Amino acid sequence: MKDDNFFERVYEVARLIPPGRVTSYGAIAAYLGTKGSSRMVGYAMQASGKAIPPVPAHRVVNRQGLLTAKFHFGGNLMAELLESEGIKVIDDKVQDFKNLFWDPAVELAI
DNA sequence: CCCGTGACGACAT
DNA sequence: TATGTCGCCACGG
Numbered sequence: 652m653k654d655d656n657f658f659e660r661v662y663e664v665a666r667l668i669p670p671g672r673v674t675s676y677g678a679i680a681a682y683l684g685t686k687g688s689s690r691m692v693g694y695a696m697q698a699s700g701k702a703i704p705p706v707p708a709h710r711v712v713n714r715q716g717l718l719t720a721k722f723h724f725g726g727n728l729m730a731e732l733l734e735s736e737g738i739k740v741i742d743d744k745v746q747d748f749k750n751l752f753w754d755p756a757v758e759l760a761i
Numbered sequence: 762c763c764c765g766t767g768a769c770g771a772c773a774t
Numbered sequence: 775t776a777t778g779t780c781g782c783c784a785c786g787g
Contacts, residue, residue, distance in 0.1 A: 658784090676768070688784060689770060690766095692768080698785095714770065718768095719768050
């Protein structure tokens with residue numbers, strides 16, 4: 652999309668997230684080199700709704716594993732999607748988040 | 762060009 | 775440990 656280098660970069664990383672895994676906005680931001688723009692990652696995700704192919708934004712959560720984006724998805728849609736992939740979501744937060752955490756700075760750095 | 766906003770994160774209290 | 779506040783960068787108006 653245009654020169655949305657930053658946004659597109661976020662989409663690319665988000666799409667690389669394996670099923671049943673989750674990552675954090677800060678992790679993606681750090682991987683892009685803009686650690687301080689963690690908010691922008693989420694902001695980009697909002698626009699990801701029109702991105703093609705669609706970005707699994709539901710696999711992206713905050714550093715606490717809390718489904719902050721769920722509020723934007725509407726209802727428990729995000730939780731349903733995560734559980735559908737085998738991720739346990741309780742009280743709007745990912746269980747074993749630390750174990751399911753997918754760090755692009757590490758996984759993609761191999 | 763300046764101001765406000767935001768799906769976060771880290772630090773301070 | 776929990777709550778509060780500030781900072782961060784990119785984009786829209």
